[in-house]
Amino acid sequence: MAGGFYISKTVAAVCLVGAAGALAVIIGLSVLYAQEKSKNVELLPTTAGPSTTTPSGPKEPWDYYRLPKTLSPVRYNITLRPRLTPNTDGLYVFTGHSQVLFRCVIETDLILIHANKLDFTKFDGFLAKLSMDGDTAPTLKKTWLEAPTQYLVIQLNEPLQPGKFYKLYTEFVGELSDDLGGFYRSEYFEDNVKKIVATTxxxxxxxxxxFPCFDEPAMKAVFHMTLIHPQGTVALSNSxxxxPVNITVNGESLIETSFEPTEIMSTYLLAFVVCxxxxxxxxxxxxxxxxxxAIEEGQGNYxxxxxGPILAFFENYYNSSYPLKKSDQIALPDFSAGAMENWGLITYRETALLYNPGVSSNGDKEWVATVISHELAHMWFGNLVTMRWWNDLWLNEGFATYVSYLGADYAEPDWNMKDLIVLNEIVGVMRVDASAYSHPLSSKEEEVLKPDQINQLFDSITYSxxxxxxxxxxxxxxxxxxxxxxHTYLEEFAYNTTSYKDLWKHLQMAVDKAGVALPHSxxxxxNRWTLQMGFPVVTINTQTGKITQEHFLLDPDSVVDTPxxxxxxxxxxxxxIKTGGSEQQYWLLNxxxxxxxxxxxxxxxxxxxxFYRVNYDETNWERLIARLTLNHQEIPxxxxxxxxxxxxxxxxxxxxETTLALRMTTFLNKEVEYMPWETARRNLNYFFLMFDRSELYGPMQAYMKKQVTPLFHYFRDLTVNWTKIPEKHTDQxxxxxxxxxxxxxGVESCRELTxxxxxxxxxxxxxxSIDANLKSTVYCNAIAAGGKAQWDFAWEMYKNATIASEAEKLMYALSCTQEPWLLNRYLQYCLDPEKIRKQDVSNTFIYIGRNPVGQPLAWDFIRANWLYILNEYGRGTISIVSIINGLTERFSTEYExxxxxxxxxxVEAILGSAAGIFDPVLERTKANMNWVALNKKPLSDWLSSQTSGI
Structure with a gap:
């Protein structure tokens, strides 16, 4: 999704635990995408690869999850009418009819077409009608819905003939539910009036x-869409x-909007909205x-x-004109991912598209620029040329994630976006990929069959x-x-589908033409980087000149079962780079x-x-510490x-040794650049997670105070006592x-300031009047230091917020309170969609869990309400993986x-194979236990040496 933002697409930045226990400051980058990173990014996705199923006994064709190669769609004619008011049963529904023209490729007496949660109107006892132009179509023998594999199954009395074209017509009713998948509804209030959006x-x-369709990426076709919708609304689609024309249906005045036929495209890129x-x-x-x-307030101006500039950049980058006549982008109040690259009608969470100067932060602006760039990159790479099957999803989403930083860099050249990809994508996913439960980028087709297996691929490995x-x-x-x-890849495969090998072929052609010397093709x-999981640690011994590599695993005791x-x-x-020297390169092939x-x-x-880590001999580590201490700016x-x-x-x-790593932070009292500080903050946060409930918390605070006080004073002076905004993007x-x-x-005056x-x-x-960039940290610290009055005020501001990014900051800050009863109240609010939108439930649980006071409360709450959460919210509207991952970050004891x-x-009986999401969490907990046992005493001693006399 989000063409790569299953928030994941998430990019969250979480701060260290506060003096009163407040933690995690979101610096403005969306915390979905997953954390894109927040596209079909919900937050932190699973690292477990897709599971496989072993067939038991002979199967019928409709028992397989992949379509047979017997039929090929050519054109769909689809008419849908969403009801934006509930029926007598209190349900929102849509009605529709669809006709698909398809060609028979291989003789068959069976039609399999995908249909899920649709109620079909029967024709003479059947669920569909089959016809041909100028000929008599085979008659239907039997039709039924095969729920496990999500098919409408049609058995025929005579076989379809290769090379001939047939039309399949269906009428159906579906629920316009709020599950954020398929054709669904989004709700919002404007001037105290409830509004309904029908979207996809x-x-x-x-x-x-x-609608019934051949729902696989390679089954490309042309779509003719018609939407029937209420007066006062507008209909949008890909074309x-x-x-629009006014029509009357059963005495009701409606609008009928039809659209130009789409380009040849995959079903997953189809979109339509009534609003x-x-x-x-x-x-x-x-x-x-x-x-x-939002439009009146100028939130769409940025x-x-x-x-336009980003589209122009990609036209130049691909050396290929934008393939469509128009580009619509729409911000939806309810959206599960960060955004979705539907061809010609890109859908977004409001936080990923809308920006309000003075209210939204610098990070909010960066998020908007990056997500737009990600989605526009897909207009060519993914939409014009599409992966043949979902096992190549990583190429689609990984590519869009990479070049999104190039497009954003072009649009905002002063932001240094090409460097920020290191923080936003790479260092985080290296921790994920250093687990024995990681998985290769590229899967085999037979390992990715069921929808659940496909969904598992939308993770940080795929994107980042x-x-x-x-x-x-x-x-x-x-x-x-x-x-x-x-360019040549897109030129050859336009409007078609490919595998990753096709891209390698075209890149090799470019390499050969340019005369670039490589040790292998x-x-x-x-293949070494995509067909096996993980990455190496390269060890360089400056005394002997030897370079070695080995598979890097964060838990040295873990066992890699994946061959x-x-x-x-x-x-x-x-x-x-060496002392006084220029950059050198060497291929380590053994x-x-x-x-x-x-x-x-x-x-x-x-x-x-x-994409590797570097270790050195002890002498070089000591030289690096000395160099950082003497003149840290000598190192990039x-x-x-x-x-x-x-x-x-x-x-x-x-x-x-852990103490060697800690010594790498001693130069920070002279450092003012963002990237080293942010990296140190994230790594030291692990120490706080492990020890914020122990006697080491005080000494850790004291060391952090010693290091950060000069930085605090630097920015106080740079901003003239906090009255100006720093000019540089990363300084903000x-x-x-x-x-x-x-x-x-505990730096003096800081808590009083916020x-x-x-x-x-x-x-x-x-x-x-709080600086937009500082709102998250100010709100969080003030609520942590305050009580009911501060929390209730923030809650009222959250409820009344008309800007999504502002609501997100307040939603996070409400989790910072140190009052258990307020946190329990907040947890209860998570189960009320009128208070917390379904798209935000996962994040809210995780925010509360990152608070040391809230973590045990949230953990108990999730376990007590597990069945209710699954049944009421559905597995598609919240990220179970991110919730379990987020609530167990601190686990480091045998009891936990x-x-x-x-x-x-x-929960194994409920989740089935998906219960594997617990395996990497169990591995992490065991590793935490071992790490704490090994490092508590050395850490205590080192902190004492650094903070004595403070």
Missing amino acids: QMQPTDARKA INYD DFAYIGTNPDIRIWARRK ALAKT KGAAVLRMLSDFITETVFSKGL VEVIM SQFNYEWFVPVTW KEDLVLGASDWLVANVNMTG VINRAQIIDDAFNLAKANII YNQINAISLACSS SGWFKEWMNNPAVN YKQLELFKKE
């Missing part, structure tokens, strides 16, 4: 919930609409649609201003690791060559090699373009962040870190491990 989310397998939204833009070229008040390895590929063949290979190199045809060896493009000469100090993986800023991140993760894997982010970490570690700002707002609710095991046993 087809990816990956929910087009079949809207430009013809002039009373307004738009800005040029009709019909580029339009931004949203709630009328998206409109950036869509996919982006990381493509970034690495683009770097070692050069971005110019990469772009030229994309593109395909051979990349690899490459024995977990990679072809690694190792780069490094387990070890001897290539280096002596140097004063060395930093490898320059700008972190390679990305590598300062990378050194910190590598050191902490190597320590966690017991490859180096690091100002948030400075205040958040200062408040959480509480004072919040009190001013409480005294005059109509005027919120046993709780997890027991809970897994209790």
